[in-house]
Amino acid sequence: MEVRPQRERRGQGERIGQNANRRPSKPLRRHNLFRHVSSLDRAKNADIEAKFHRLADQWISQTEHMSSIKKACMHTSYQRIIGMGSQVIPYLLQELNQNPNHWFWALNAITEEDPAQSEDSFDGAVSAWLKWGKEKGYL
Amino acid sequence: MPDDELDSDLEALFPKLRPGLYRVTSPKDPRYNCFAFAANDTQHYWQYMGPGKHGGYFWPKEINGDSLEDVISVYGLIGFQVCETSDFEPDIVKIAIYIDDDSIPSHVARQTRRGVWKSKLGRGKDIEHTSLQLLEGDEPHEYGRVAVLMKKRRYDSEDVDK
Numbered sequence: 001m002e003v004r005p006q007r008e009r010r011g012q013g014e015r016i017g018q019n020a021n022r023r024p025s026k027p028l029r030r031h032n033l034f035r036h037v038s039s040l041d042r043a044k045n046a047d048i049e050a051k052f053h054r055l056a057d058q059w060i061s062q063t064e065h066m067s068s069i070k071k072a073c074m075h076t077s078y079q080r081i082i083g084m085g086s087q088v089i090p091y092l093l094q095e096l097n098q099n100p101n102h103w104f105w106a107l108n109a110i111t112e113e114d115p116a117q118s119e120d121s122f123d124g125a126v127s128a129w130l131k132w133g134k135e136k137g138y139l
Numbered sequence: 140m141p142d143d144e145l146d147s148d149l150e151a152l153f154p155k156l157r158p159g160l161y162r163v164t165s166p167k168d169p170r171y172n173c174f175a176f177a178a179n180d181t182q183h184y185w186q187y188m189g190p191g192k193h194g195g196y197f198w199p200k201e202i203n204g205d206s207l208e209d210v211i212s213v214y215g216l217i218g219f220q221v222c223e224t225s226d227f228e229p230d231i232v233k234i235a236i237y238i239d240d241d242s243i244p245s246h247v248a249r250q251t252r253r254g255v256w257k258s259k260l261g262r263g264k265d266i267e268h269t270s271l272q273l274l275e276g277d278e279p280h281e282y283g284r285v286a287v288l289m290k291k292r293r294y295d296s297e298d299v300d301k
Contacts, residue, residue: 065152065261065280067173067246068205069186069196072261101169102184102262104195116194122170122184125195 048084052091055081060101073105082109093133100126146264152280155273156266164257165265174210176259177234177247178217185213210236210244211287219289225271227254232293235271237282246274246282252293 055077063072072078081088082105089110092103104125108114115132116125133139144162174185175197183197187205199216202209211221214234225233227250235256237246248258248271258274259265268274274282 063261064167064263067259067261067282068243069172069184070188070205102195104193108193114194117192119194120197121182122195128194 048087049091052081052084052088052095056095069102069105072102078106082106086110089133090138093130093138096126096133097130097139104129149260149264149266152278153274153276154278154281155276156268160270160273161266161268163264164267165259167263169262171259172261173247173259174213174244176257176265177249178214179249205244207236207238207242207244207286210247211289214289218291220291222288222290225250225285225288228290230293231290233288233290235285236287236289237274237284238286239283240277242286244286248274 059072059075059077059081062077063075066072081092089107092107092110095101096103096107100122102122104114104116107129113132116128119125119128130139144164145158146163149161149163150156168181170184171181172184172186175181175183178185180197184195185198186196187198187202187209188196190203198205199213201216202213214236219234222233225235227233233250235248235250236244237248239245246258248256248268251257251267256268256271257265258268271285275284277283
């Protein structure tokens with residue numbers, strides 16, 4: 001079995017996102033690596049945000065005329081948003097802040113918290129969740 | 140009828156709504172639903188959420204469910220009694236409870252002082268409609284059929300009827 005020198009193996013590990021069979025003309029410097037990883041994070045976050053807004057728009061348009069919020073929250077798009085888990089919390093809170101709607105169920109399902117428990121009005125629940133979001137550093 | 144009192148999207152969702160038979164009377168508002176609106180409340184979303192309290196919703200604590208019988212009991216708490224007809228009677232307010240295929244209450248409409256009906260469509264707009272049948276039907280967004288009518292004395296302070 002061929003054992004490559006330590007320096008060469010380290011160099012291959014730095015070739016993130018490139019074809020492993022091609023050797024780069026120059027190894028990536030550390031700050032370039034961080035920049036590359038950071039741009040990957042941004043792209044991933046943009047994908048999550050786009051998916052959230054696509055599902056949210058579907059949910060609103062397809063359930064807006066339902067009187068029962070319990071029934072509306074069983075809609076596939078709403079359940080998919082819940083299924084996205086904690087990564088979607090910032091977008092739920094931003095949406096609650098900018099275009100208030102019934103995201104309480106989703107936030108409760110994901111976080112297992114209900115800061116609005118003592119509120120019986122929509123506005124009260126929105127305020128309680130936004131306060132919670134600020135305290136937790138999401139907003 | 141002014142164009143801003145019509146809504147082609149609503150007409151697509153509720154095929155019996157046609158110009159001359161309805162008009163939009165409010166913008167969309169997620170803060171209340173038809174169950175609240177029928178009770179003259181535009182500040183709460185009336186929704187039974189199951190055992191325990193869920194923030195953001197109102198439901199009388201005396202009623203533990205949202206079946207047709209439960210919804211009749213909810214309106215009974217504020218003075219409504221089951222009645223036979225939707226015919227207009229001066230000084231009487233009537234509400235109509237719709238149910239879906241599973242006999243679950245899907246909507247409530249409220250009769251105005253002029254004898255026409257007003258409905259809050261989910262989290263969307265309020266509309267005035269000339270008959271209860273306009274929102275009945277089995278299309279995906281329609282509310283099924285009217286199952287129960289209720290009535291009580293109308294008070295001057297009840298402003299959703301204007």
